[in-house]
Amino acid sequence: MHGINMDKEGIIMDDSFITMAHGAGGLKSRELVEKMMLPAFDNKYLRQMHDGAKLLLKNNIAFTTDSYVVKPLFFRGGNIGKLAICGTVNDLSMTGAIPRYLSVGMIIEEGFPLSDLQTIVNTMREAAQEAGIYIVTGDTKVVDKNSGDGIFINTAGVGELIEGSDIAPQNVRPNMDIIVSGYLGDHAASVMAVRHGLELPENIKSDCAPLNGLVKEVLQAAPQVAVMRDATRGGAAAVLNEIAEQARVGIIIDEEKIPVRKEVKGFCDILGFDPLYLANEGKMIVFVNPKDTAAVLQVMHENRYGKNACMIGTTNDKSCGEVGLRTIIGGIRIVDMPAGEQIPRIC
């Protein structure tokens, strides 16, 4: 254990914490890059150590960026670093691209423990390795104590579009099948449980995962997939509403087919949440022609990230722009676009 040294203003000066010097561009900055970042993310592009990475791509590209802020930074099944890699990898994958290169920008709050940063960086390396992408450029900045929430991470990524794939909401037609790749709500439930000191059983953890492998297999099995989306913020409800709106089709899903773990359902019942609106970080929703449904489900079931995939509904030409849910007792209700954050109720 390090002793904690403080200067006269009470600022921690110890080597085990991020200090303003780590962001000042001098020796400390270089030390952070050379001792932590380079060894973790090492690859030939990063080793160039230029102001920017020079990259090789043969096909049309997809390009995306996302910033990650999450409280708590560490949760069951992952941390902010894993989210930052998987989130951007998944966004690229949903366009029908093979993710190739990522940039990482970190804004770190003064006083942030270096050991926590190392854990986050290690997780990012593991996730990047699993996804088969290179982190080719990066940046770190440090902000004053209380000006940040521990750490914020931005990642941007480029991927190469798979030739022949045409993924767009406008491709969705009536009478298509809607497939979800597994249990909904695990991520949001895990994060909210930590945030609010609630207990969830051990088996409920964030589903945070890179989906590019699964996407590739799905596209091989069914190149004509109309559209796919990862169901992150706003959950499945947001994705279904966006597609219904953009493709001008109606959607009906079956309550009894929606995969939600009973523990997550219980969690939602207590707080007054709807699992359809909970964020996921490793689940996608795929719209396919019925002739391809069996093939897509089969490849999903054989992939560790799609084991519990199932078909949850279909599109139609009747209730255009609307998402309906057929309830267990046979009623139909609207599933609307999420409006604002879900807040826990009183009783």
Add this chain to the structure above:
Amino acid sequence: MMMPEESRRAAAFFINQIDALIKKPVRFMEVCGTHTVSIFRSGIRQLLPEKVDLVSGPGCPVCVTPNDYMDMAIAYAKRKDTIIATFGDMLKVPGTSSSLNEAKAQGADVRIIYSPLDVLQISQENPQKQIIFLAVGFETTAPLTAVTVQTAMAQHINNFFILSSHKWTNAPIDALLSDPRIKVDGFLLPGHVCVITGEKPFDFVADKYRKPAVVTGFEALDILQAVYMLARQVNTGQIQIENAYKQVVKPEGNRVAQSVIKEVFDSVPAKWRGFGTIEASGMILKDKYAQYDALQQIPVEKEISRENPVCRCGEILKGLIKPTQCPLFKKTCTPDKPAGACMVSVEGTCHAWYKYGQGRYHYGR
């Protein structure tokens, strides 16, 4: 657990029975907000015959909280040495000119908690501050507040206070039934509340007003069964309080919870949004616990409260109008920027109507 096929068969049975028993249009009121949400979420309104109308009553604790209370909470929140501890739903509830969320954005220390007991920990961790818990809710949450106050006393925690808006659910039903403008033919009584109170506090519905009432749970089939039982009472004219939730609700209720409420709180007249003041409908701390009563211990200046004259939450809570008849509904009043409390809580009537498309989904319209 029933299979979906069995559930559908059971639902169809109840709906056919209801259709056969009810001869002329009826309105049943579900008192509890959790019932409202379940009714919308399961599509019950759409399955019931048109002649059976379900209206929501004053059973969402956030919705019945008047501006007066919110203004007081906001005034406390603005004090430098104060931490407000509250259930999450209260943050967005508009007061006369502001909300707790806005106060929080301007630097007030407002913390969301899940159990009143969490507030004691906050109190112990912040000895130099005054911690005020917004004690809102019905008979279901009041015992928890009561236990928290007793624990604070036992542990000599002196910087913990409550701003009580705890309320009795039977009081507004009595007020509703004595209002000649209100036409309700029967009540779905709140299962969770009756777990605590038992059936007795609702006897007056049948005895004094000759209206049917059924205590029920929160699954779609529980509710359909209760509507069926109401229909049977309407049909036969044999009016009584029935219990369709016997596995959970005992006739005498939970005596321990009742006695802790009685030990800590006195019944007093209280203000309800839409109803005004109702006799013996609120709970305040007994003199013995006065040291924990924020109103008595911490004087604060609040703004002069008035209700938004255009917002019609009050009439909606009484079942006099539907949310769609309010000029603000879906226009300037949305879950993102609610003008009235009924749009704030996930269990509020306006929120349910907004979220679930007014409850009658027209597939293929």
